Amino acid sequence: MKSLYKLAIVGRANVGKSLLFNRICKKNISIVHEKEGVTRDRIYSRALFDEKPFTAIDTAGLEANKLKLSLEDEINIQTQIAIEEADVLVMVVDAKVGVITLDHVVAKNLLKTKKRVVLAVNKVDTDRLKDKIFEFQKLGLKNMINVSAAQNFNVEELLSLAFNDFEFDENINLVSERKTKITIVGRTNVGKSTLLNSLLNEKRAVVSDQRATTRDSIDSDITIKDKTYTFIDTAGIRRKSKEKDILEKFSHSQTLKSIERSDICLLVLDAEDFITFQDKKILKFIEQKSKGCIILVNKWDKIKDVRQEHFLKALNQKKSYFPTIIISATKKLNLNKIFPLIERIQKNKSRNVQTATLNKFIEKCIQKNHPPMIDGKRLKIYYLTQIKNNPPYFLFFVNYPNRFSDTYKKYLINNFRKNFDFEGSPIIFGVKKKPQR
Incomplete structure (x- = not known):
């Protein structure tokens, strides 16, 4: 069966890509904030055009200055991957700001792909801004449309322009076999995104040694032996005393929502930090929401034998019905044990006793x-x-x-x-x- 078409939303930072993405998907998935650089990873979601399903991809704002921190370079790579895998591209610009040099750079690179590119002139919130579209003709993109993500103006028309002449497979239905939803949770910097990338065998989530790299909850599908799993990578949960950034607070609420919509949670612990109070709080929340769970002790390769023995003793003493796997996400130690255990837990959740x-x-x-x-x-x-x-x-x-x-x-x-x-x-x-x- 033919796979779904993919539509990637690209552009520089703070032009309204994430809000437009949410409008297209008809739900709040990406974090929307006036601060630049909020979206850092590729965010995937199913959406509908004329009752036909497709995959929408939100991307991080492209940066022109390659001399910035390594994270910015990594973000550009994430966006480039989305551009390469998409069938149609929507470049978003800001009508209120007008054309800037970076818009020219982005448009030039998108034209090189030879794919259909639609220019969405966003933030056309008043009639006086509608004529601003003519200013963007200099970018060389023939498919242009005024939109307002804030007012949900022309979003359906944008999709009509994007998918004009595309032939959708009538046999593809948005409601397919139910996938097992797995949420990866844990404190900040315990290796959640590295684990996701190792399971996917690709670089889906941005991995950096900076704390709190992941802000959105990222859905990624993995198919093993004709069984599809949806993995949700989440933002790290910090102690409340450190939650000064409103974006981090929103990320954490997104993380809790991800736990609620999951079937099984993978709680990632850091072997170097032992079991913390915050780990126990996350575990308690998972229990309160009646979710299946596997505890993954990550970075096992980084601690010495004596500390390993101490950790194992503590794990044996804890009276938990959640199974534990010792892993190393970077070296892929014991990752092959995760999927069989997921299947076992799913069967246990469905078990009936006379x-x-x-x-x-x-x-x-x-x-x-x-x-x-x-x-x-x-x-x-x-x-x-x-x-x-x-x-x-x-x-x-x-x-x-x-x-x-x-x-x-x-x-x-x-x-x-x-x-x-x-x-x-x-x-x-x-x-x-x-x-x-």
Whole structure:
């Protein structure tokens, strides 16, 4: 089956590319801010033109000065990759600023690709700016259109111009087989983007030794044995005392949203830093959102044997149902273990346990440890049944729900984990009073 057409949005910094990208995709994906250089990676999303799906790509603002920090050079490379893989290019310029030298440089490079290039003259928010389009004729691009991403003006017309005469495959449907969504989370600078690049075998996310390089949540598809996974790389989460930049705060809210829409989270720890308070907070959030999780201890190759033993001892002592893999993202150590474990967790999330089996389990637990007496009345558990899966949800039917103490519930849950294979999967337990006959 033919792959989707790709449309890349390019241009210099701060011309409104990310807002236009969000308008095209009809959802807030890229961070929009008046500060330059907010978008740093290639951001991919499915979108529709005339009910036909295509892939939209948001890119970082192109920089003319190659003498800047290495990150800027890396960003230019990311944008160049998007230009090369796209079928049609949308160059965005600023009507309020007019033509500048960098616009000429960008247009010249895009014309060399021999691909269709549409010039989107953005920020035409008033009628008096509509004639500014004629000023941009000097760039040499024949397909031009006034747009206003802020007012959602001419966005559909822009797509019509971009995809004019393109033949879409009628067999391609936006709603295809559901992909497993994997979110890569962790503190700043633990190696999340390096891990993503190693899994992809390409440079998808910008990797730099500067802290907080990734700001947007980046979706990347990986297909292994006809199974497609959507990996979401996220911004690093810092301690609140250091969150002074509003962009970082927004990035973190995007990260939390990415966790919420994922099936499984890969929590990346830094072996050099051991397990931090912030790591535990992220893990707690994943648990609260009932997501599957794999803990990845990265940079294992950078610590000595004695420290490795200390780390392993600490991991063995932690009572977590989330499996742990020791990895090195740069050397690709143990990365081959990730996908089989993802599949196992997905199966565990879909697992069903028969009520008869559950009640035999409950009987054994009660025989070993009877429910406590509270206010002279003993809790009685009539039965346990599974209500649904993904995630698995079990319901206790009892005589007095308010007498089901947290301690006894924890005892039952711990034994449940030991008896049934739900490794890596969240489990939800509810309590309900048995209906009177």
